[in-house]
Amino acid sequence: MDETKILLSEKDMPTQWYNIQADLPFQIPPPLHPGTGQPIGPADLAPLFPMELIKQEVTTERWIDIPEEVQDVYKLWRPSPLYRARRWEKALDTPAKIYYKWEGVSPPGSHKPNTAVPQAYYNKQEGTKRIATETGAGQWGSALSFACNLFDIECKVYMVRISYDQKPYRRILMETWGGKCVPSPSPDTQAGRDMLAKDPDSPGSLGLAISEAVEDAVSRDDTHYALGSVLNHVMLHQTVIGQETKKQLEMAGDYPDILIGCVGGGSNFAGFFLPFVKDKLDGKPTRIICVEPQACPTLSRAPYAYDFGDVAGLTPLLKMYTLGHGFIPPPIHAGGLRYHGMAPIICALYNHKLLEAVALHQNEVFEAAISFARAEGFVVAPETAHAVKTTMDEALKCKESGEAKVIVFNNSGHGHFDLASYERYLSGGLKDYSYPEEKIQEALESLPKVSS
Numbered sequence: 001m002d003e004t005k006i007l008l009s010e011k012d013m014p015t016q017w018y019n020i021q022a023d024l025p026f027q028i029p030p031p032l033h034p035g036t037g038q039p040i041g042p043a044d045l046a047p048l049f050p051m052e053l054i055k056q057e058v059t060t061e062r063w064i065d066i067p068e069e070v071q072d073v074y075k076l077w078r079p080s081p082l083y084r085a086r087r088w089e090k091a092l093d094t095p096a097k098i099y100y101k102w103e104g105v106s107p108p109g110s111h112k113p114n115t116a117v118p119q120a121y122y123n124k125q126e127g128t129k130r131i132a133t134e135t136g137a138g139q140w141g142s143a144l145s146f147a148c149n150l151f152d153i154e155c156k157v158y159m160v161r162i163s164y165d166q167k168p169y170r171r172i173l174m175e176t177w178g179g180k181c182v183p184s185p186s187p188d189t190q191a192g193r194d195m196l197a198k199d200p201d202s203p204g205s206l207g208l209a210i211s212e213a214v215e216d217a218v219s220r221d222d223t224h225y226a227l228g229s230v231l232n233h234v235m236l237h238q239t240v241i242g243q244e245t246k247k248q249l250e251m252a253g254d255y256p257d258i259l260i261g262c263v264g265g266g267s268n269f270a271g272f273f274l275p276f277v278k279d280k281l282d283g284k285p286t287r288i289i290c291v292e293p294q295a296c297p298t299l300s301r302a303p304y305a306y307d308f309g310d311v312a313g314l315t316p317l318l319k320m321y322t323l324g325h326g327f328i329p330p331p332i333h334a335g336g337l338r339y340h341g342m343a344p345i346i347c348a349l350y351n352h353k354l355l356e357a358v359a360l361h362q363n364e365v366f367e368a369a370i371s372f373a374r375a376e377g378f379v380v381a382p383e384t385a386h387a388v389k390t391t392m393d394e395a396l397k398c399k400e401s402g403e404a405k406v407i408v409f410n411n412s413g414h415g416h417f418d419l420a421s422y423e424r425y426l427s428g429g430l431k432d433y434s435y436p437e438e439k440i441q442e443a444l445e446s447l448p449k450v451s452s
């Protein structure tokens with residue numbers, strides 16, 4: 001078999017999402033109510049999400065049907081191609097077989113519409129007129145604007161101020177699809193006004209933008225909230241990626257020795273590797289490596305504890321590796337990898353030693369992305385470039401050892417709106433930065449106390 005692209009036809013597209021909670025020999029620690037310390041119930045989440053998504057958050061059923069209307073939209077770009085990186089293998093002179101699943105083919109250019117579309121759909125079904133959300137560098141805001149437009153829902157996006165100022169292109173994308181985007185902190189919410197009173201020049205943070213979007217949603221009857229990562233239902237929707245990948249690898253006659261992906265809140269990588277976890281539990285020796293920035297080393301260096309998802313403490317408490325909900329991210333270029341926490345599903349699997357974690361500096365990451373672009377052509381997102389670098393390292397280890405391992409990484413999106421970061425790298429202006437140990441200690445002290 002000497003194909004470069006391994007393609008599925010539309011009739012081979014998954015018709016169900018896969019729920020890992022059906023197959024785990026342990027439980028994912030439940031979200032807790034910040035007031036009582038008890039697990040939250042559906043009623044606590046009802047102001048934020050449609051009931052179908054709340055059910056998906058807690059269900060232990062193995063397979064969830066993908067509604068036909070959602071499948072119809074998925075067909076705009078799914079099934080996505082799996083590539084064999086033959087040119088890059090040659091450039092690296094490695095005996096390893098490198099594959100990548102290419103999620104950059106969606107209209108917004110990343111994996112994020114895999115969940116934005118069903119989230120908009122279920123909201124429409126339950127009568128939601130308007131959705132409020134936050135976005136960092138704009139990938140999620142643009143994916144949700146794209147999805148809301150298809151289901152005729154108004155979309156309000158609170159975009160972290162520094163990105164709003166520095167990266168206008170995704171805002172324009174949101175507006176093209178009819179979304180309304182404001183810089184966060186904004187004067188539209190109490191959380192935003194409080195921050196502006198403290199610091200009128202605040203660059204904002206993802207945690208603060210979440211506070212604004214949640215406040216917006218709970219203060220209006222016609223509005224729900226949507227989250228682009230972290231929660232169980234988001235991981236669930238993303239499993240279309242891994243299910244397709246598994247079929248495509250079968251067509252190629254290979255099974256992965258190593259799976260690699262970048263992790264911000266964890267959704268692209270979870271969606272990619274979760275369909276392989278059951279095999280691993282049953283004894284397959286596949287290594288699963290999560291890659292994150294040294295500037296936001298959630299899995300590799302932070303404590304595993306209950307924490308809020310946002311700055312203001314409006315969300316339920318989630319058990320996760322966390323740099324503290326007050327985390328102000330250092331200004332690195334992988335905007336989507338700057339969240340203080342991580343999906344509870346990923347955290348539980350990591351805690352049970354089913355996953356590995358690696359933290360990288362941004363210069364080495366861009367260096368690898370350029371090696372990839374010069375061999376394969378695709379210019380990947382700075383987030384994805386983290387996965388590219390670890391793939392390159394593993395492929396070079398194979399060169400040393402002479403092993404022909406099968407390495408598969410999730411190519412979560414393109415970098416066409418991130419060329420300013422490439423320019424910074426190419427002109428030598430990128431700085432490496434490790435998150436300081438004392439800040440992690442400080443974060444530990446600020447964690448909310450829970451009795452359980």
Ligand SMILES: *Cc1c(COP(=O)(O)O)cnc(C)c1O
Nearest residue numbers: 139229264265266267268336413
């Ligand atoms: C948002 C984003 C990420 C990080 O989010 P996850 O939930 O960890 O997947 C990674 N890659 C791209 C291209 C993104 O847009």
